[in-house]
Structures are given as C-alpha cells and as structure tokens.
Amino acid sequence: MSASPCYRHLRNTCADCFRRTDFRVLSALRCELSSLDDISCLKAMDSICVHLLARPDGNHDLMEPLLLQDAVPEGFCSEQDLLALFRGVREEVEQRGIDAPLRVYVDGMLSLQHADRLVRSVPDTAEGIQDWMEGTLAVEQFGIVLNDAERWADGLTRRARTLFRPVVEHWGAAETAIELVLFAGNYGHTPFGVHLDDEFTQTVHFQLSGCGKSMTLYDPETYARFAAGAKRYFAAEELPPGGQTYSMPAGSVFLLPAGWYHVGSNQDFSIGLAVALSHFPPREVARQAMQHALQASESPGWLDLDFSEDEDKTCREWMRCALETMTARQKSKGSFARAVVRRPFQLDMDDQVCIDRDFPPQVLVRNTRLIVFCRGHRIETGMQEAKLRVLERLLSANSSTIRVLLHQEKTAVPSAVLALLSEMGACGGLHHVTP
Numbered sequence: 001m002s003a004s005p006c007y008r009h010l011r012n013t014c015a016d017c018f019r020r021t022d023f024r025v026l027s028a029l030r031c032e033l034s035s036l037d038d039i040s041c042l043k044a045m046d047s048i049c050v051h052l053l054a055r056p057d058g059n060h061d062l063m064e065p066l067l068l069q070d071a072v073p074e075g076f077c078s079e080q081d082l083l084a085l086f087r088g089v090r091e092e093v094e095q096r097g098i099d100a101p102l103r104v105y106v107d108g109m110l111s112l113q114h115a116d117r118l119v120r121s122v123p124d125t126a127e128g129i130q131d132w133m134e135g136t137l138a139v140e141q142f143g144i145v146l147n148d149a150e151r152w153a154d155g156l157t158r159r160a161r162t163l164f165r166p167v168v169e170h171w172g173a174a175e176t177a178i179e180l181v182l183f184a185g186n187y188g189h190t191p192f193g194v195h196l197d198d199e200f201t202q203t204v205h206f207q208l209s210g211c212g213k214s215m216t217l218y219d220p221e222t223y224a225r226f227a228a229g230a231k232r233y234f235a236a237e238e239l240p241p242g243g244q245t246y247s248m249p250a251g252s253v254f255l256l257p258a259g260w261y262h263v264g265s266n267q268d269f270s271i272g273l274a275v276a277l278s279h280f281p282p283r284e285v286a287r288q289a290m291q292h293a294l295q296a297s298e299s300p301g302w303l304d305l306d307f308s309e310d311e312d313k314t315c316r317e318w319m320r321c322a323l324e325t326m327t328a329r330q331k332s333k334g335s336f337a338r339a340v341v342r343r344p345f346q347l348d349m350d351d352q353v354c355i356d357r358d359f360p361p362q363v364l365v366r367n368t369r370l371i372v373f374c375r376g377h378r379i380e381t382g383m384q385e386a387k388l389r390v391l392e393r394l395l396s397a398n399s400s401t402i403r404v405l406l407h408q409e410k411t412a413v414p415s416a417v418l419a420l421l422s423e424m425g426a427c428g429g430l431h432h433v434t435p
Contacts, residue, residue: 045073211268340428
C-alpha cells in the first residue's frame with residue numbers, strides 16, 4: 001500500500017476526522033477527588049485549569065505565567081509515592097536489562113555512572129527520599145531528571161489525571177499529551193540552560209518539598225539579544241538581565257505557558273514534579289495519527305484498503321481510521337504520553353475481575369481483527385463475536401468472575417478469551433477484585 005495519497009490529501013481531510021468533547025463544569029469533575037480533599041488547593045487547581053484554557057486555539061501570543069502559593073493538593077504526591085516510583089524504575093531496568101531511563105547530573109555534567117548507581121539502589125521505605133538520594137550518589141551537587149514518570153507512578157498518574165481531566169475533556173483526547181517529569185537535587189541552574197520547550201506545551205510545576213526553587217523567564221525578543229542565535233544559553237553564574245524571576249517555595253504551583261525561554265534555579269535540595277500538557281493543532285494530530293497508522297499497518301489485517309478504486313474516498317477512510325485508532329489509544333491511557341509498564345498477571349476461571357474505571361479499555365474492530373487498547377498498549381487478536389460480547393459485558397459490569405462472563409458463550413473457546421483477558425490485565429486495563 002502506498003502512503004503518498006494520504007500525504008497528498010492530508011491537509012484537506014484531517015480537519016473533519018476528529019471531534020472535540022464539550023467542556024464540563026469543573027465542580028462536577030472535582031466530585032471524583034475522593035483521595036484529595038483539600039478544598040482550597042482544589043480551587044487553586046481550578047484556577048490553573050482555567051488559565052490553561054484561556055488562550056483561544058490558534059493564538060500564539062505569550063500568556064502570562066501564574067504562581068499560586070500553598071496550592072499543591074494534600075496527598076497529591078508523598079515521599080512514599082516517590083520511593084515507589086524509583087522502585088518501579090529499578091524493577092524495569094532489572095527485568096528488561098536496559099540502561100537507566102533517567103538522567104543524573106553531577107556538578108552540571110551528565111553522569112551515566114551515577115544514574116546507574118541510583119537506579120540500582122534499593123530505596124528503603126523507612127528512609128527519606130533526600131537521605132536516599134544523597135547517600136546513594138555521595139556527591140556535593142547533583143540534579144536528577146526522570147521523564148515519563150507516568151510509566152511507573154500509577155497512583156500519582158491517577159491523581160494527575162483527575163486534576164487535569166477538565167483540560168483533556170476540553171482539548172480532546174487525541175489533541176492532548178501529558179507527561180510527568182521529576183526534578184530533584186541541589187543542581188544550581190537547571191542543567192539544560194535557558195531553553196524553550198516545544199510550541200505546543202504548557203507546564204505546571206508542583207514544588208513538592210525542600211528549599212523551593214526559582215524560575216526565570218525570558219520573552220523571545222529578550223532571549224535573542226543575549227543568546228546570539230543559540231537554542232540554549234548556559235550561564236556560568238549570574239543569569240542574563242531582562243528576565244522575570246518567580247520564587248517557588250515548597251507547596252507552590254507555577255504555570256509556565258508555552259513560548260517562554262526559561263531556566264530553573266536552586267541552591268539547596270528540593271523536589272518538584274512538572275506536568276507537561278501539550279495541546280496539538282489539527283495538522284500535528286494528523287501527522288501523529290499517520291505515523292502511528294503506518295507503523296500499525298505492518299501488522300497483518302490492520303487495514304485493507306484498495307487505493308486503485310476511488311483515491312480521494314480511500315484516503316479519507318484511511319485517515320479516519322488512523323485518527324479513530326489514535327484517539328482510542330489516547331483515551332485508554334488518559335492522554336498521558338507513555339503507556340504504563342506491563343506487569344505479570346495470572347488469571348483463572350473463578351477470579352473476580354473488573355476493568356480500570358480511571359483508564360477504561362478501548363475496543364475497535366478492523367475487518368477480521370479485534371483491537372483492544374489498555375493503558376496505551378495495543379492488543380490485537382482474531383475477531384470472534386464471543387470475544388466481543390464478553391468484552392461488552394465486562395465493560396458494563398462493576399465486576400465479574402471469568403466463569404460468569406463466559407457462561408452464556410456455549411461455543412466460546414475459554415483459552416482464547418482467557419488469553420485476551422490475561423493480556424489486558426498485564427497491560428493494566430483489567431484488575432483482580434479483592435474479596
């Protein structure tokens with residue numbers, strides 16, 4: 001199958017291929033915050049969400065930053081959450097035999113040795129996060145950056161989803177990507193220098209603990225005067241003049257809008273979590289959908305279209321399917337950027353199970369193939385009506401045993417359904433119900 005027709009008709013067809021969800025009232029969504037009951041902080045988070053949504057689509061003017069004191073919701077991210085995050089990273093490194101998926105800077109320089117040392121250390125639940133980091137690295141000055149924390153920090157990811165769900169509801173699942181990035185240490189200026197994030201991303205910084213930090217912002221014109229055309233500017237000691245500096249003590253929340261060059265600074269140990277929220281325009285959504293579709297089309301039976309018939313109609317159908325598939329993937333993971341790490345999952349006929357209500361699996365039928373997305377993972381299997389009916393019953397039920405789910409399917413092959421449900425459990429879309 002040639003991809004050229006899709007590229008040729010992309011700009012003309014992509015705008016009609018996806019829908020937006022109407023914005024819901026913030027207070028109604030806040031009713032779901034059963035584990036976050038700090039009402040004053042939740043009102044502050046509503047202010048953040050309103051600020052995020054204030055700029056009309058297509059308007060690229062710089063928005064003003066927003067700094068709120070004492071605004072981190074109680075219970076949003078504890079030390080135990082952070083220790084569990086690093087334990088999850090360590091488990092994946094050991095199981096898959098991969099390099100440490102984090103960056104450690106020592107005296108401003110990237111150190112693979114210290115990153116490996118940190119990720120292979122075992123955090124003690126009785127040990128504080130600062131003591132563990134300082135004792136493991138054993139250096140005077142360090143900075144730790146962990147991208148894609150949503151892969152390992154399940155509880156934190158669920159709370160972030162609840163806080164920013166109004167934004168996702170308004171922007172749309174396919175148009176949104178959320179990434180959690182952890183910053184820790186006493187690194188002085190951020191090791192990236194004064195830099196600009198991509199044009200689509202606004203970042204909400206939660207200053208969790210420690211001495212706090214500051215964030216210095218430069219508009220593009222001011223940055224151009226001292227950067228001499230460089231994409232990044234590294235200041236030896238003093239930052240260039242002309243910036244706006246915001247002090248972020250522990251407990252504060254800072255919204256960094258898109259378009260500002262910026263650099264963070266601290267002198268003593270602190271921990272912060274950045275929630276990067278990207279809002280993609282139609283052209284970028286279509287590009288991403290095409291990229292995912294072309295990769296997925298390598299799988300047998302993904303999409304069988306005849307481009308020799310009606311090229312325009314075929315291209316529109318191809319693009320529609322691509323956007324529908326990407327939207328399903330994004331919905332299954334709550335529009336987070338990365339899929340959750342797979343976990344071992346055993347399943348028997350009498351096990352009580354339920355779907356993940358925070359991240360409901362998404363089901364698509366493509367010709368003879370059944371596709372299920374769970375927390376961003378794609379499960380593809382042969383289409384059988386019995387499988388589809390079992391999934392429909394599971395999605396509509398609070399919980400059920402596998403035996404009850406299969407009771408009405410006299411002709412179903414239990415092993416095939418069990419294999420599908422086990423894979424859904426491993427991918428995070430299905431959970432055991434504890435009696």
